Amino acid sequence: MMASCHDSAPHADHQRHEALVEAFVSSSGLGASRLRSVQRHSELSLGETLECLSIGDASPFPSPRRRGEGWGQLAARFHDVCRSGVGEAGCRWWLAGDPGWSAVFGADDDPPAALAYAGSLDALLRPRVAIVGTRSASAAGLAFARELGAAVSTAGVAVVSGLARGIDGAAHRGALGSDGEGPAVGVLGTGLGVAYPSEHRDLQASVAASGLVLTEYEPQRGPRPEAFPLRNRIVAQVAQVVVVVESGASGGSLLTVHEATMRGRPILAVPNNPLLRSAAGSNGLLRPLEGAPPVAMPCHDPADVLAVLDVQTIVHASDDDPRMEPDRRSRSVLDALGWDARTTSWLAAAVAMPLGEMARVLASLEDEGWIVHRSGRWHRRPR
Amino acid sequence: MSDEPIEFDGADDGEDGGEDGGHQPSVPTSTPVVSAGGRLASVLSAQLIGISGLAVVVEVHASDGVPSFTIVGQPDGACREARDRVRAALLMSGFAWPQRRLTVNLAPATMRKVGAGLDLAIAVAVLVADGQLPPDRVRGRAFVGELGLDGTVRRIPGIVSLVDDLLHDDPNVELVVPASTVREALLLGRGNLRSASSLGGLIGCLQGIDPWPEPPDVSDDRAADVSSGDLAEVRGQPLARLGLEVAAAGGHHLLLAGPPGSGKSMLASRLVSVLPDLSHEESVEVLRVHSAAGLAVHGVRLPTRPPFRSPHHTASAVALLGGGSTAIRPGEISCAHRGVLFLDELGEFTPFVLDALRQPLEDGSIRISRAALSVTLPALPLVVAATNPCPCGWWGVPTGEVAGSPSCRCSDASRARYVRRLAGPLLDRFDIRVLVTPPDPDDLLSNAPGEASSVVAARVFAARTLARQRGVVVNAALRGNDLRRWVPITTAARKLVEARLRSGALTARGLDRVRRVARTLADLRGDAIESVLDADVIALALELRRPVLPDAANGAAA
Numbered sequence: 001m002m003a004s005c006h007d008s009a010p011h012a013d014h015q016r017h018e019a020l021v022e023a024f025v026s027s028s029g030l031g032a033s034r035l036r037s038v039q040r041h042s043e044l045s046l047g048e049t050l051e052c053l054s055i056g057d058a059s060p061f062p063s064p065r066r067r068g069e070g071w072g073q074l075a076a077r078f079h080d081v082c083r084s085g086v087g088e089a090g091c092r093w094w095l096a097g098d099p100g101w102s103a104v105f106g107a108d109d110d111p112p113a114a115l116a117y118a119g120s121l122d123a124l125l126r127p128r129v130a131i132v133g134t135r136s137a138s139a140a141g142l143a144f145a146r147e148l149g150a151a152v153s154t155a156g157v158a159v160v161s162g163l164a165r166g167i168d169g170a171a172h173r174g175a176l177g178s179d180g181e182g183p184a185v186g187v188l189g190t191g192l193g194v195a196y197p198s199e200h201r202d203l204q205a206s207v208a209a210s211g212l213v214l215t216e217y218e219p220q221r222g223p224r225p226e227a228f229p230l231r232n233r234i235v236a237q238v239a240q241v242v243v244v245v246e247s248g249a250s251g252g253s254l255l256t257v258h259e260a261t262m263r264g265r266p267i268l269a270v271p272n273n274p275l276l277r278s279a280a281g282s283n284g285l286l287r288p289l290e291g292a293p294p295v296a297m298p299c300h301d302p303a304d305v306l307a308v309l310d311v312q313t314i315v316h317a318s319d320d321d322p323r324m325e326p327d328r329r330s331r332s333v334l335d336a337l338g339w340d341a342r343t344t345s346w347l348a349a350a351v352a353m354p355l356g357e358m359a360r361v362l363a364s365l366e367d368e369g370w371i372v373h374r375s376g377r378w379h380r381r382p383r
Numbered sequence: 384m385s386d387e388p389i390e391f392d393g394a395d396d397g398e399d400g401g402e403d404g405g406h407q408p409s410v411p412t413s414t415p416v417v418s419a420g421g422r423l424a425s426v427l428s429a430q431l432i433g434i435s436g437l438a439v440v441v442e443v444h445a446s447d448g449v450p451s452f453t454i455v456g457q458p459d460g461a462c463r464e465a466r467d468r469v470r471a472a473l474l475m476s477g478f479a480w481p482q483r484r485l486t487v488n489l490a491p492a493t494m495r496k497v498g499a500g501l502d503l504a505i506a507v508a509v510l511v512a513d514g515q516l517p518p519d520r521v522r523g524r525a526f527v528g529e530l531g532l533d534g535t536v537r538r539i540p541g542i543v544s545l546v547d548d549l550l551h552d553d554p555n556v557e558l559v560v561p562a563s564t565v566r567e568a569l570l571l572g573r574g575n576l577r578s579a580s581s582l583g584g585l586i587g588c589l590q591g592i593d594p595w596p597e598p599p600d601v602s603d604d605r606a607a608d609v610s611s612g613d614l615a616e617v618r619g620q621p622l623a624r625l626g627l628e629v630a631a632a633g634g635h636h637l638l639l640a641g642p643p644g645s646g647k648s649m650l651a652s653r654l655v656s657v658l659p660d661l662s663h664e665e666s667v668e669v670l671r672v673h674s675a676a677g678l679a680v681h682g683v684r685l686p687t688r689p690p691f692r693s694p695h696h697t698a699s700a701v702a703l704l705g706g707g708s709t710a711i712r713p714g715e716i717s718c719a720h721r722g723v724l725f726l727d728e729l730g731e732f733t734p735f736v737l738d739a740l741r742q743p744l745e746d747g748s749i750r751i752s753r754a755a756l757s758v759t760l761p762a763l764p765l766v767v768a769a770t771n772p773c774p775c776g777w778w779g780v781p782t783g784e785v786a787g788s789p790s791c792r793c794s795d796a797s798r799a800r801y802v803r804r805l806a807g808p809l810l811d812r813f814d815i816r817v818l819v820t821p822p823d824p825d826d827l828l829s830n831a832p833g834e835a836s837s838v839v840a841a842r843v844f845a846a847r848t849l850a851r852q853r854g855v856v857v858n859a860a861l862r863g864n865d866l867r868r869w870v871p872i873t874t875a876a877r878k879l880v881e882a883r884l885r886s887g888a889l890t891a892r893g894l895d896r897v898r899r900v901a902r903t904l905a906d907l908r909g910d911a912i913e914s915v916l917d918a919d920v921i922a923l924a925l926e927l928r929r930p931v932l933p934d935a936a937n938g939a940a941a
Contacts, residue, residue: 376818
């Protein structure tokens with residue numbers, strides 16, 4: 001089922017593939033020359049060799065030889081490396097020329113040579129939108145990213161993002177939390193066996209279980225600064241539309257936008273308060289540049305995204321809010337809070353309420369799920 | 384004259400031998416004995432261990448033989464050097480140095496002798512053993528003080544404890560203390576005190592040639608209370624002010640977090656101003672610790688205001704907790720006993736040091752054990768800690784909350800490391816945690832002062848009175864059955880707590896702490912001593928206990 005990538009791949013890709021193999025074998029403790037020796041004996045392509053070894057299948061290889069360690073044991077060791085921290089499904093390989101590859105990377109000038117993945121590649125058969133943004137977003141930004149992720153997923157669109165903190169994580173959670181058909185697609189800057197940030201370990205596992213997690217790196221590779229811009233390139237390659245929810249003036253999301261514009265992908269940005277420092281970059285995308293049109297179109301609503309993708313809105317998000325409507329006093333506190341982060345002292349001054357009553361109102365709003373307390377400040381919770 | 388035999392009263396010898404063995408170690412005998420084996424003199428002195436004064440008998444034996452001078456009885460370095468100081472001081476004060484074989488024994492021999500405080504007693508004992516001073520002149524007297532080479536008598540730490548404990552052992556003993564410490568020694572206002580400023584002067588007085596110096600006139604001395612500022616100067620910050628008041632009234636430890644310049648230190652330093660005056664017993668405890676730690680003790684009044692100690696974050700464990708290999712010196716936690724221990728930049732302290740603070744805070748005292756001895760020191764401070772939420776301090780401050788505030792530049796990793804250092808079990812000891820934000824310009828510019836310390840202090844005093852009626856000093860000390868008895872809660876309040884217990888946001892221990900804080904809140908509000916706590920105070924106590932630092936992971940996750 002697999003075609004060899006050696007005959008058709010350009011030289012640069014060949015090099016990248018070699019680098020992947022090197023990294024992969026170094027993480028398993030098996031030398032590259034030995035891997036090639038395995039390949040030679042089995043008459044399989046390098047890609048097929050990797051695939052077989054990573055699922056622990058030693059049957060294509062000749063009978064045991066070499067001081068004390070047979071191919072079966074080597075395959076088992078490879079298998080462990082691929083499985084460790086990755087989950088039951090293990091890591092699989094998707095190489096240039098494999099089925100579905102050309103539909104995503106076919107027209108690209110600079111495709112990856114090989115990707116490790118967990119989950120199902122069927123996720124990429126859907127329309128794909130990237131929802132990206134800053135790791136330190138405002139509460140409103142997080143709420144919108146989540147809502148957007150849920151809405152496009154409900155419309156059957158795949159949500160591509162980087163599984164990072166902030167906007168990325170919120171968009172994925174939105175997609176996972178909706179009942180929609182649109183899967184979440186996470187692109188990592190680390191190996192599949194590593195979660196970065198570590199608190200997203202569960203999120204990463206959920207995305208892999210119901211959608212797809214992709215990476216260019218070997219399973220046990222940790223986070224390195226140079227990996228994340230390359231990760232953003234893959235996000236731009238995989239997605240058909242990029243939405244920037246909130247990005248600072250020098251955020252990594254702007255790199256994604258840059259890669260996406262070079263590939264002619266439509267860009268949308270969520271208009272935001274000009275004073276919000278964490279939105280300076282995304283707001284800038286909406287401004288005309290010296291007579292040229294703005295880089296991005298405004299995104300006020302999930303429908304704006306679906307219109308660009310030419311996807312019919314299948315179901316509108318339900319307007320029912322399961323939370324109990326707050327009483328008048330509580331409502332005034334909720335209104336004063338808005339979508340900002342506020343301290344209890346600030347709220348008490350804003351609505352002129354004694355601290356005792358304020359504490360009681362806040363506690364009941366918290367219990368009802370309207371607000372959440374984080375590190376000394378209150379934030380409003382999205383639905 | 385040193386070679387002339389001296390007379391001695393043989394009855395003294397018998398009295399000495401017949402002394403009752405009740406005292407440990409054997410107390411004041413100043414009896415030289417002359418026999419064929421040489422001459423013996425013994426003089427009473429004392430040394431400081433921890434904050435206790437322990438009696439030490441200095442015995443000097445002078446015999447014929449090659450001139451030498453040996454100190455036995457486990458002297459430490461400083462004490463062994465007494466040999467050279469005593470010799471120079473005697474010669475410079477016009478006395479002859481005995482050309483004999485001198486052995487100094489510091490009894491009890493099993494106890495390590497530390498420091499230079501025995502110098503004066505050794506010098507006096509040498510003179511007696513050599514016959515230059517009649518033994519009856521030193522009988523019933525004790526001597527403490529360090530000698531300079533020119534014969535001056537220098538101050539030593541812990542004079543208050545030395546005087547107090549020696550007089551406790553024998554109320555009739557006459558104590559000779561360095562002139563520079565006589566005011567400190569008089570603080571407890573009892574006993575028969577004499578002062579000495581130089582060895583020559585002292586011997587003159589002992590021989591009856593010169594009159595004893597007059598005790599200083601102390602009638603108009605005032606304890607110099609260092610002003611700690613007034614809460615009226617604090618603008619805005621309602622929750623932080625409340626936290627401060629509750630901490631003072633209930634004895635709950637307080638954590639202030641917030642960006643630089645938000646007023647954390649200003650608030651903390653004003654905590655003392657709302658604490659009630661020390662009682663007599665409390666003052667004595669504080670005075671003993673401060674004297675033993677060598678802190679300046681002002682005036683001759685007992686300190687009336689609680690102490691405020693603010694150790695720098697580079698402080699070592701020994702500096703903070705007390706210790707030392709020989710003399711156990713009280714640490715900052717003991718110096719802040721009955722007062723406020725302010726740990727500024729909590730995140731910069733060594734994690735090991737913070738961890739070591741935990742047990743003493745729970746016990747109210749600290750037991751320091753070394754190979755040779757162990758000492759228990761009082762340690763019952765109210766702890767106030769201040770910290771930034773991240774190394775730069777600006778994490779989590781939303782745009783617009785503080786005009787012109789920079790945004791946080793810390794990397795995720797450095798922020799996580801910073802918070803992890805704090806997130807030890809010590810953090811759980813802070814019942815009150817408040818996020819302090821820089822004051823609003825309107826508040827800063829308004830002419831209306833905040834509530835003054837005196838007003839708050841009156842409420843704090845009333846609340847502490849209620850706590851005393853419950854049988855504890857402060858509500859933070861309510862435990863077990865007392866807690867259940869004094870802290871009933873209404874159904875509405877119960878619902879609030881139950882929701883949090885079920886969700887895991889509150890632990891069983893956290894619940895107890897919330898109830899104690901809520902009790903204090905109700906007391907401050909003026910509720911009756913047995914009132915049932917309503918939802919307002921419980922909610923407010925929960926509010927004061929909410930985490931104010933970023934999660935170790937980050938907390939910015941959606």
